[in-house]
Structures are given as structure tokens and as C-alpha cells.
Amino acid sequence: MGTKRAAAAAAAVAAGGAGLRIAVARKRAGWPTRPPRRPPEPHWHSVTVNLPSDRLSPDGRLPAELADLGDLVDVRVRQAPGGRGTELSARLRDGERSALSSAPGRLRGSDPAQRLRSALRRAKQKAETGEVLLADRSGTGGRSLRGLPADLLDRHGLDEGRL
Amino acid sequence: MKALCYEGVNQVAVREVPDPRIRNSQDVIVRVTHSVTCGSDLHLLSGFVPFTRKGDVIGHEFLGEIVEAGTGVRNRRVGERVVVCSFVSCGRCWYCRQGLFSCCDNGNPNPAITELAWGFGAAGCYGYSHAMGGYAGSHAQYVRVPYADFGTFPVPDGVSDERAVFASDSAPTGWMGADLGGVRPGDVVAVWGAGAVGQLAARSAILLGAERVVVIDRNDFRLSQVEEHIGAETLNYRHTDVGGELLERSGGRGPDVCIEAVGMESHGSSGPEVLYDQVKQQLHIETNRPSAVREAIYHCRKGGTVFVLGVFVGLVDRFPLGAVMNKGLTVRGAQQHGQRYIPMLLDRMARDELTTEHLGTHELPLADGARGYTLFKQQADDCVRTVFRPDW
Numbered sequence: 001m002g003t004k005r006a007a008a009a010a011a012a013v014a015a016g017g018a019g020l021r022i023a024v025a026r027k028r029a030g031w032p033t034r035p036p037r038r039p040p041e042p043h044w045h046s047v048t049v050n051l052p053s054d055r056l057s058p059d060g061r062l063p064a065e066l067a068d069l070g071d072l073v074d075v076r077v078r079q080a081p082g083g084r085g086t087e088l089s090a091r092l093r094d095g096e097r098s099a100l101s102s103a104p105g106r107l108r109g110s111d112p113a114q115r116l117r118s119a120l121r122r123a124k125q126k127a128e129t130g131e132v133l134l135a136d137r138s139g140t141g142g143r144s145l146r147g148l149p150a151d152l153l154d155r156h157g158l159d160e161g162r163l
Numbered sequence: 164m165k166a167l168c169y170e171g172v173n174q175v176a177v178r179e180v181p182d183p184r185i186r187n188s189q190d191v192i193v194r195v196t197h198s199v200t201c202g203s204d205l206h207l208l209s210g211f212v213p214f215t216r217k218g219d220v221i222g223h224e225f226l227g228e229i230v231e232a233g234t235g236v237r238n239r240r241v242g243e244r245v246v247v248c249s250f251v252s253c254g255r256c257w258y259c260r261q262g263l264f265s266c267c268d269n270g271n272p273n274p275a276i277t278e279l280a281w282g283f284g285a286a287g288c289y290g291y292s293h294a295m296g297g298y299a300g301s302h303a304q305y306v307r308v309p310y311a312d313f314g315t316f317p318v319p320d321g322v323s324d325e326r327a328v329f330a331s332d333s334a335p336t337g338w339m340g341a342d343l344g345g346v347r348p349g350d351v352v353a354v355w356g357a358g359a360v361g362q363l364a365a366r367s368a369i370l371l372g373a374e375r376v377v378v379i380d381r382n383d384f385r386l387s388q389v390e391e392h393i394g395a396e397t398l399n400y401r402h403t404d405v406g407g408e409l410l411e412r413s414g415g416r417g418p419d420v421c422i423e424a425v426g427m428e429s430h431g432s433s434g435p436e437v438l439y440d441q442v443k444q445q446l447h448i449e450t451n452r453p454s455a456v457r458e459a460i461y462h463c464r465k466g467g468t469v470f471v472l473g474v475f476v477g478l479v480d481r482f483p484l485g486a487v488m489n490k491g492l493t494v495r496g497a498q499q500h501g502q503r504y505i506p507m508l509l510d511r512m513a514r515d516e517l518t519t520e521h522l523g524t525h526e527l528p529l530a531d532g533a534r535g536y537t538l539f540k541q542q543a544d545d546c547v548r549t550v551f552r553p554d555w
Contacts, residue, residue: 047268050257084257125269129253130235133309134186135272136299147216150293157273157293161284 043096044076045116045163046089047124053077053086056127063123066090073116088123090116106160107152114159121158165553166220166303167532172210173540177532180220183299183307188235191311193247197328198225198301199523200539200549201249202358203474206427207291208536211444211451212476214276214294222302222551223249223289224332226324229315230305238312244324245315246509247308248501249332251287251296254313265498270310271296280477285498302532304553316505319513326512328550329359329519334508335501336472337363340422341371342504343495344470348372353409353418353462355455357385357397359522359548360472361424365395366517368420377412379405381430384545392521409462417464426473427451436481443480453479460486460494471496522548528555 049056056063057077066075069090076089096102096113105111122132135154168178183192201224206212208221226246229239239245252259252267259267267286271277274284276294287309290300299306308314318327337360346352352368354361357380368376376395380386386397398408409418429452430437440452459469460483469492487494511517524547527535535549 048257050255050260121274124256125253128255129189129269129310131187131189133253133269133272135297136183136186136307144217147218150214150216150219150297153214153273153276153293154297157271157275157297159275161275161278162282163274163278 042074042091042093044089044091045113045120046087047120047163048080048085048087049124049127050085051127053079056086056088063088063127065119065123065126069115069119072112088120090120092116106156109155109159114156117161117163118159120163164304165529166299167222167529167551168217169208169215169219169221170217173208175208175221175533175536177530178218180218180299180303183303183305185231185233186307187309188233189310189312190233191229191236191239191308191315192231193225193227193245193306193308193315194230195225195227195301195303195306195553197227197324198222198303198529198551198553199328199331199333199359200536200551201332202360202426203291204536205540206474206476208540209428211427212292212294215292219290219292219297220299220301220303221290222300223291224328225249225289225301225306226318226328226331227306229311232311236311239315239317243315244318246318246327246330246505247289247301247306248314248316248335248499248505249288250314250498250501251289251298251309252313252502253310254502259313259502262500262503263497264500264502273297288498302529302551302553304529313502316509319509322509322512323520325520325523325550326518327509329363329522330505330508330512332499332501333359333522333548334363334512334517334519335504336360336499337365337424338367338504338508339497339499340364340424340470340472341367341373341420343497344420344422344468345493346371346373346420349374350419351375351413351416352377352420352422353459354378354395354422354424355459356380356424356426356473357382357389358424359519361422362389362393362522363517363519364422364424364472365389366393368422369394370511370516373420375412377409377418382542385542385547388521388547392518405458406462413464417462417467419464419467421459421463421467421469422472423455423459423469424472425455427453427475427477429454429456429473440480451475451477451479453482457481457483460492463490463492465490466492468493468495470494474498523550525549527551529553 073090251270252264253269256268270286277284287296352373378389538546
């Protein structure tokens with residue numbers, strides 16, 4: 001057993017040494033190296049609104065829900081293909097945090113991406129139907145551990161999801 | 164007001180809950196006179212539909228009278244007798260404009276979960292979990308109805324409440340299966356499930372000109388209803404070789420259109436597979452049991468269409484993709500696009516082309532809600548559907 005372990009360790013060292021030699025040789029020969037990792041471009045979130053752009057955004061004015069986000073976002077408005085209306089897109093200027101690092105803020109409802117998603121959905125609803133649909137809040141259920149998923153969904157149903 | 168509430172797995176109870184109120188200008192409040200149990204409620208009661216909480220009001224197929232209307236309601240007035248589509252759809256997004264009302268972009272105020280689960284969210288539905296919008300259900304004295312100009316339909320004089328209430332969900336669901344399944348004159352159509360939706364899918368196929376319609380179930384009473392009220396042929400899979408019969412009745416071709424109207428708790432006809440599905444479903448390894456879908460795909464003719472009307476929410480196992488691909492099948496499914504069909508169906512009801520009152524085998528006051536669901540779930544006393552009367 002000990003002999004096998006020693007052989008495996010020797011093989012690993014040899015492989016590592018070979019890898020290092022190859023990397024040094026590539027660099028000396030002027031081979032292209034992997035470009036430095038850059039932060040990804042902020043992701044565009046989009047809804048398609050079933051209205052022509054001049055009705056969604058008359059005189060270039062943004063829907064109030066997005067205008068209210070001010071410098072937090074970039075906004076893009078363009079015609080959707082095939083008579084599907086207008087694509088309304090927005091992205092956070094400062095980019096988005098990872099799912100893990102944004103989790104506490106998302107649970108509290110203070111994550112900027114949540115504001116963006118909610119604004120897009122509300123802008124679309126208001127443009128298409130004239131108002132933002134409010135959920136029912138009836139039933140008899142008090143707070144309970146089993147009801148927690150439904151409670152969370154009621155709180156964040158509009159600002160989470162794939163949008 | 165009084166309402167029938169979800170209290171936990173297989174438990175419902177009548178509770179006192181707050182009266183609904185107008186929350187959006189396009190809402191109406193409907194005083195419910197008739198509200199029907201639906202097979203899809205059983206999936207919810209069995210615990211297979213997540214995001215349902217204790218105290219939620221259930222029920223989604225109903226009829227009543229408008230007692231209050233928001234300031235933005237244009238085409239409805241207080242006092243009208245209306246049937247309400249079980250799906251909440253705005254009527255103005257791109258999907259609604261295409262007639263795909265149950266795919267509405269705006270009808271579900273909680274789209275996050277269904278987006279994550281299915282890729283995109285569906286419309287909302289009354290009394291069917293917070294994932295479908297968290298709307299209070301119709302087994303109650305009053306219901307708030309959003310987008311009322313698009314989701315409520317005046318019932319023609321001469322159509323009884325007992326008939327019209329099924330225009331809320333069962334009839335448009337059944338019609339959609341036959342219509343979007345592409346039923347044409349001369350077709351042979353097979354329908355799995357002889358509950359209300361299956362019966363009305365069969366009737367719809369007949370009205371669309373199908374030459375032969377065969378309904379498959381295990382319950383003799385339901386099958387006798389099919390023969391008496393629908394005018395279709397029947398097969399009881401407990402006593403019959405379904406495949407052999409379908410081949411014989413279609414000249415060896417197989418049915419042109421197969422409509423599945425069973426859903427995620429299918430019992431199925433082939434023994435070991437049923438046990439396999441039940442064990443996996445109980446262990447939550449597989450969330451839905453698709454026996455009837457498998458059979459429909461297997462028996463459908465080459466190049467035919469299978470339409471899934473039964474409700475599924477999650478994952479199925481042993482899906483016969485090879486048969487779909489090699490036989491060149493078209494597989495479709497949808498929640499009901501009721502707004503597209505309800506006015507036409509009410510007209511057909513007025514002309515007696517579509518009769519539905521036989522489906523409401525038991526009428527009970529809302530106070531008997533728990534008993535109504537027990538009868539319905541166990542198919543006891545030949546129960547096909549229980550109709551609750553909150554006004555009793």
C-alpha cells in the first residue's frame with residue numbers, strides 16, 4: 001500500500017513539473033495566453049410589451065416605473081420582430097452580484113435586481129392593461145413554518161423569477 | 164363570509180374568512196351561487212401542488228351574480244348572472260391576443276416560481292396555490308374577479324345555472340382538447356378519463372365532426388353517463404384490452420387524436436408500471452404519474468396528435484419519447500383558454516347541443532364541503548362532480 005502511495009505521489013509531482021515546463025515553453029515561444037478574466041457585462045432583463053413603441057414610450061419618455069430607477073439602470077427600447085410589440089430592456093449599471101452574495105438582500109427585498117424586475121413587470125402591466133394587478137390577501141392562514149414558502153412567494157413573486 | 168379552506172393534506176373545512184373587496188379598478192365581486200369540485204383540486208388536496216397554505220380558499224369553477232364592480236369595468240354591470248373563467252387573464256397581452264389566454268403574461272401576480280419551474284409563467288387560477296397567483300377560490304360566498312371585462316360571461320336566458328356552471332372550466336377545457344388536438348370530420352378520437360372534462364372533450368369531438376369517439380375509464384357509472392348523455396362509445400380498461408379494441412375500432416390504424424383527461428394521479432391499466440409510479444411519487448422522486456399519457460402516446464396512430472388536458476405540475480418518468488419521435492406524433496397540452504371558447508359554448512348550451520347538468524351528481528350546501536370532497540375523491544355514491552351551493 002505504501003509503495004502505491006509513493007508511486008502516485010511521484011506521478012503527481014512529475015505531471016505538475018511537466019505542466020509547468022509546458023507553460024514556460026509556451027510563454028517563451030510567444031504563444032497566446034488566456035486573456036485576463038473580466039467581470040461579465042451587466043445582464044439585460046427584458047419584457048416585450050404588446051404595444052407600439054410610440055405608445056409605450058411617447059416622445060422617448062420612459063415608463064414611470066423605470067424612470068423612477070434613475071441612474072441605477074440603463075434602459076433600451078426597441079421594436080420587437082413579427083408585430084409582437086416593443087422590447088423594453090433594462091440592466092443595472094453597476095452589474096449584479098452572484099446568487100450567493102445577493103441572497104441576504106433578496107430575502108430582505110433590498111436587492112437592486114429585484115427592483116429592476118419588479119419595475120419591468122409593472123411597466124408592462126400598466127402599459128398593456130392600465131393598472132398593476134394586486135394579489136388577493138384573503139384566507140384564514142396565520143403565519144406558520146409550512147406556510148413560509150407561500151409567504152415568501154407572495155412577497156417576492158413579482159421581483160424574482162427568470163426575468 | 165364562509166368559505167371552504169385547505170387545512171392540510173386531504174383536509175378541508177368551512178371557515179369564516181374576510182369578505183373579498185375590489186383591489187383593482189377592473190375587478191368585480193361575484194356572489195357565488197354554484198361552485199364545482201374539479202379533479203385538479205384533488206392533486207392540490209393530495210399535497211402534490213406546492214405553495215398552498217393552510218387557510219387558502221379552494222375552488223375555481225363557478226357561476227354567480229355580480230354584486231359590485233370597480234370603476235374600470237366597462238362591459239359588465241351589477242346584477243348580471245355570469246359564469247367566470249377559472250383562469251385569470253388580462254385579455255390584452257400578446258398571448259391573450261393570440262387566444263392563448265392561460266399563457267397570459269399579466270394574470271399571475273406571483274410569476275416567479277412558475278417561471279423557475281417551467282421556464283415561463285402561466286396565467287393565474289382561482290383557488291389553486293400561491294404559485295398560480297394566490298387568488299382566493301370559489302368555494303365561498305363571494306369571490307373577487309380581476310379583469311372582469313375579459314373573464315366573466317353573461318349566461319343566456321334559458322340556460323340553467325346547473326348547466327352553465329360547467330362553462331367555467333370543464334367545457335372549455337374539453338373543447339380545447341378537441342379543437343387544438345385538431346379533430347376533423349372522419350377522425351377516430353380516443354379520450355382517456357370519463358370525468359367531466361373527458362366527457363366534454365368527447366362531446367366536443369363529436370360536435371367537431373369526429374366519426375367515432377371512444378372514452379376509456381374504469382368506472383362503469385361514468386361510462387354509462389358517456390353513453391347516455393355524450394353519445395360516445397366506451398371502454399372499461401379493467402375488463403377490456405384497450406389497445407386491441409382501439410385497433411379494431413379504427414381499422415388497425417389507431418386513433419387519429421388521443422386526448423388525455425386524467426392528470427397527475429392516474430391509476431393506469433398496466434399493473435407493475437402503476438406500482439412503480441406510485442412508489443416514486445410518494446418518495447417525491449417522480450412528482451406526477453403519467454400512465455394515461457403513456458397509453459395515449461402508445462396507441463395513437465402514426466402522425467396523430469396527443470393532447471394533454473389533465474393537470475401536471477412537475478416531472479414524469481418513463482416518458483415514451485421514442486414513440487413520439489418515431490411515429491411522428493404531435494404532442495400538445497395547455498391549461499384552458501376559456502375566454503376563447505366560453506361565449507360559443509354558452510350558445511351551444513342554449514341550443515341543447517352541449518348538456519352538462521348530469522355531471523353535477525351531488526348538490527350540497529357549502530357547509531358540507533368536506534363531505535362533498537370525500538364523495539368526489541372516492542367516487543362514492545356514483546359521484547362525478549359535487550356542486551356546492553354557497554347560497555343555501
